[in-house]
Amino acid sequence: MRNARRLVIACATSIALVGVGAPLAAADATGPALTAEAVREMLPPTERVRWDALTDDERTQTLEILGDDGFGNPAAVDEIEARWDEVEVVEEAGGDPSGTRSTARTHWYSQNWTILGITYTEIKTTIGFTANGSKVVSVNRCYGTYTNYVPLRSISSASWSESTATTATCKTEWSLGRPLQSTVTGIQGLRVSGDGVLLLTWKV
Numbered sequence: 307m308r309n310a311r312r313l314v315i316a317c318a319t320s321i322a323l324v325g326v327g328a329p330l331a332a333a334d335a336t337g338p339a340l341t342a343e344a345v346r347e348m349l350p351p352t353e354r355v356r357w358d359a360l361t362d363d364e365r366t367q368t369l370e371i372l373g374d375d376g377f378g379n380p381a382a383v384d385e386i387e388a389r390w391d392e393v394e395v396v397e398e399a400g401g402d403p404s405g406t407r408s409t410a411r412t413h414w415y416s417q418n419w420t421i422l423g424i425t426y427t428e429i430k431t432t433i434g435f436t437a438n439g440s441k442v443v444s445v446n447r448c449y450g451t452y453t454n455y456v457p458l459r460s461i462s463s464a465s466w467s468e469s470t471a472t473t474a475t476c477k478t479e480w481s482l483g484r485p486l487q488s489t490v491t492g493i494q495g496l497r498v499s500g501d502g503v504l505l506l507t508w509k510v
């Protein structure tokens with residue numbers, strides 16, 4: 307039985323490589339093939355070390371998952387986790403602790419797509435606003451950021467905000483593009499109170 311998806315609330319704070327073995331590839335019936343070499347080259351050093359520690363069978367399965375239309379599809383989080391035990395979409399949220407006296411607040415919500423513990427895609431929505439006690443004065447920033455280590459895939463975003471006297475909301479529409487396939491989209495976002503309490507999240 308696979309692990310349940312988890313939401314982690316966090317305050318904002320901020321080798322020698324082994325050989326990769328024989329080339330591996332996963333063909334997508336509607337697009338170009340993914341290769342083990344291309345995937346490895348896309349990864350940052352910390353994730354590349356984890357990739358090099360995988361067995362050949364694990365790398366082969368990873369390529370198969372990366373070639374699955376559902377991986378990274380904003381509309382298919384539950385489906386892809388149910389289909390592949392190796393996949394986990396980890397949710398995290400953080401920002402200024404509630405009750406702080408600062409009038410400028412920043413909060414964020416992210417989702418990390420992992421296979422066998424290696425992160426291949428992360429999308430994150432961030433909001434910055436000015437508050438007076440529990441009152442929201444204005445929303446100053448609302449934007450999406452991402453990392454993408456999957457070859458042959460592109461990610462784009464558009465964000466917008468709204469506010470009431472006591473809440474601030476930021477949402478991002480994420481778009482995933484793949485060769486010879488339709489672009490898919492999903493909405494991610496968060497709502498926080500004027501005094502910094504996370505009230506609601508939207509996951510793609």
